[in-house]
């Protein structure tokens with residue numbers, strides 16, 4: 001009698017809330033071989049592997065602080081409701097309060113191909129409101145599968161209009177900084193905060209410190225790194241390309257010395273002239289999708 005060969009079945013999609021070794025709440029998501037970890041502190045995606053055999057697409061610093069207060073270094077910090085430090089409020093935390101807040105986990109939708117986990121941050125009458133006294137909800141949906149789909153919906157739940165900035169500050173893990181090039185940025189104008197960065201044509205190469213803000217990119221951007229292509233699609237109008245380089249990385253407590261060689265940030269959202277304004281009851285949705293070819 002011939003035995004029928006058993007086809008290995010894909011693990012059932014799951015989303016499990018637990019605590020890491022530091023006591024922080026984290027959601028572990030698995031779907032069709034893909035897996036991700038999302039901390040409730042900052043609704044911070046710290047890991048995403050699109051298949052069981054794939055390396056992590058995201059970089060996390062080995063020296064990040066898991067104290068539940070400090071923003072995590074690496075992964076995907078959610079910068080909201082401002083980016084940088086507002087000039088009129090120098091005590092406001094850099095990149096907004098969202099990345100250092102405890103988000104609520106609203107639950108997950110499980111399908112055969114992906115899992116969507118939903119998190120929410122809402123205005124409260126605490127010190128958060130003293131920097132940004134507006135009534136809002138921010139609902140963040142993270143869909144884990146062969147692609148990583150991120151959707152940040154901001155709703156004005158108050159009676160006055162407000163303006164905000166938002167940025168999904170993704171740290172991509174790379175194999176070899178010298179071999180990395182960006183496609184989709186050729187010829188696009190940018191504002192540079194790194195004084196030596198004057199390259200304006202040809203594929204974008206990151207060799208050391210780089211800090212650029214692009215506005216109005218509409219096509220996907222691809223990071224090519226030693227044969228692997230990572231594609232980023234976003235409906236955001238602003239993009240930031242950032243690597244601290246050797247000198248600035250040394251100034252960060254939570255950056256191991258050679259960490260800057262293993263990551264590059266390509267950030268997607270709406271900042272500066274692309275700041276969003278919402279009237280009472282109105283909502284805005286930022287969508288970002290990340291995929292890799294292998």
Ligand SMILES: O=P(O)(O)OC[C@H]1O[C@H](O)[C@H](O)[C@@H](O)[C@@H]1O
Pocket residue numbers: 094095211240241242265
């Ligand atoms: O150190 P952080 O507050 O996380 O900010 C990290 C970096 O974020 C962005 O990319 C900014 O353009 C940089 O100027 C900043 O240094």
